[in-house]
Amino acid sequence: MKYMNEYRDPELAKKYLEEIEKTVTQPWAIMEVCGGQTHSLVKNGIIDMLPEQVTMIHGPGCPVCVTPLNLIDKAIHLALNEGVILCSFGDMLRVPGSKINLLEAKAKGADIRILYSPLEAVKIAEANPDREVVFFAVGFETTAPANALSLIHAHRKGLTNYSILASHVLVPPAIKAVIDDDESNIDGFLAAGHVCTIMGNSEYHPLSATYNVPIVVTGFEPLDVLQGILMVIRQLEANKAKVENQYSRIVKEEGNTEAQKMIFEVFEIRNQLWRGIGEIPESGYAVKEKYAAFDANKKFSISIEEAPEHPDCISGQIMKGIKKPFECPQFGKKCKPSFPLGAPMVSSEGACAAYYHFSGLIEA
Amino acid sequence: MCLAIPGKIKSIELQHNGLVRMAKVSFGGITKEASLEMLPDADVDDYVLVHVGVAISKVNEEEAKKTFEYLEEIGELGELEDVDDYLPKKDES
Numbered sequence A: 001m002k003y004m005n006e007y008r009d010p011e012l013a014k015k016y017l018e019e020i021e022k023t024v025t026q027p028w029a030i031m032e033v034c035g036g037q038t039h040s041l042v043k044n045g046i047i048d049m050l051p052e053q054v055t056m057i058h059g060p061g062c063p064v065c066v067t068p069l070n071l072i073d074k075a076i077h078l079a080l081n082e083g084v085i086l087c088s089f090g091d092m093l094r095v096p097g098s099k100i101n102l103l104e105a106k107a108k109g110a111d112i113r114i115l116y117s118p119l120e121a122v123k124i125a126e127a128n129p130d131r132e133v134v135f136f137a138v139g140f141e142t143t144a145p146a147n148a149l150s151l152i153h154a155h156r157k158g159l160t161n162y163s164i165l166a167s168h169v170l171v172p173p174a175i176k177a178v179i180d181d182d183e184s185n186i187d188g189f190l191a192a193g194h195v196c197t198i199m200g201n202s203e204y205h206p207l208s209a210t211y212n213v214p215i216v217v218t219g220f221e222p223l224d225v226l227q228g229i230l231m232v233i234r235q236l237e238a239n240k241a242k243v244e245n246q247y248s249r250i251v252k253e254e255g256n257t258e259a260q261k262m263i264f265e266v267f268e269i270r271n272q273l274w275r276g277i278g279e280i281p282e283s284g285y286a287v288k289e290k291y292a293a294f295d296a297n298k299k300f301s302i303s304i305e306e307a308p309e310h311p312d313c314i315s316g317q318i319m320k321g322i323k324k325p326f327e328c329p330q331f332g333k334k335c336k337p338s339f340p341l342g343a344p345m346v347s348s349e350g351a352c353a354a355y356y357h358f359s360g361l362i363e364a
Numbered sequence B: 001m002c003l004a005i006p007g008k009i010k011s012i013e014l015q016h017n018g019l020v021r022m023a024k025v026s027f028g029g030i031t032k033e034a035s036l037e038m039l040p041d042a043d044v045d046d047y048v049l050v051h052v053g054v055a056i057s058k059v060n061e062e063e064a065k066k067t068f069e070y071l072e073e074i075g076e077l078g079e080l081e082d083v084d085d086y087l088p089k090k091d092e093s
């Protein structure tokens, strides 16, 4: 197929930048919701090449970063004290719990396995019938169908030793929370293309109309992000506010209806705690009662005390776009990827880590 | 972890008594398994976007051109946009 690598063409990127420069007549603040886009913006140096009037604000879009501290403590407890095989995506391993992280738990002898897909966890459960296998199911709407599917596979196979520790976060309620926050001041949004791949664009139309903000569903390659920014600015300059789809090669208006069916077979919407931000109404998924046997939260009735965040970490303000990573007094000092105080310094999609890695501060 | 990458379906295999369609997907040299349960109409040679072992969308080749044509298009539409400026503000769509 044509057009696989062309989205990184530097010549075309330059044309987009020129067009942005020509179009913009006043200052605008644009939030990219998704950490994958933050990563692309910083890594490719787009941030520094945009005209001064365009300020990119980095949103809360990193599921790893917003997974509640308490849930990480729970995962560590399960792996360390309950003898379970805890399976997780690799990015979760270094995220600080209240005392240790999963990697340190692994060093202490816990059976923690890093997987590429939740479907592999089901295979591990099948191969270890005498052990409990728990998958740490974090993610946005993008990852929810795969996590739901793992549960359906386990159910089909009649497995009774598989469960998920679910921490799913949803993007539209987070956008709403960001707009409603008095401290934030955002003129337009780049919505996360892969979230919309699953859910479609329907939830964004009422948001855009109610708050009178342009929302452009955007991809992740440099040209995608640049085109998304240009589309938002064109709307702002023309005093328009609607939903547009930059990522139409992947995102259909209605999303992936099969995947949506899979999600709502297994999950239902609930209020969700976002690490660093607080509770956002109807912004997460819980496993339905029907599948309670596969819900690690119910299967292992563990209650772990809520622990406070590291007092020096201002990740909440970072994720709401109120402050930039380098405005954090600990950035690059007490807080580095090798010794993160907060989650955004861990994940490659976290704003603090993206700034650290790509602004000449690479650790020796 | 949110990474989703496009690859080409090389072959399809039925598992679990035909309940589950699994594909071998090639990502420029590396081949990985991906479930096609969320893309019932995906077939061999299709490009699909794969995320954590599940194919979540077919890549639409027609639409893929648009990012490259967008700049030309807005150049041509410039005049229309001016007309727009004289119309009542605020788009209803």
Ligand code: SF4
Binding pocket: A312, A313, A314, A315, A318, A325, A328, A329, A330, A331, A332, A335, A336, A340, A341, A342, A343, A344, A345, A352
């Ligand atoms: S730099 Fe570290 S301490 Fe500061 S907000 Fe980011 S993660 Fe928290």
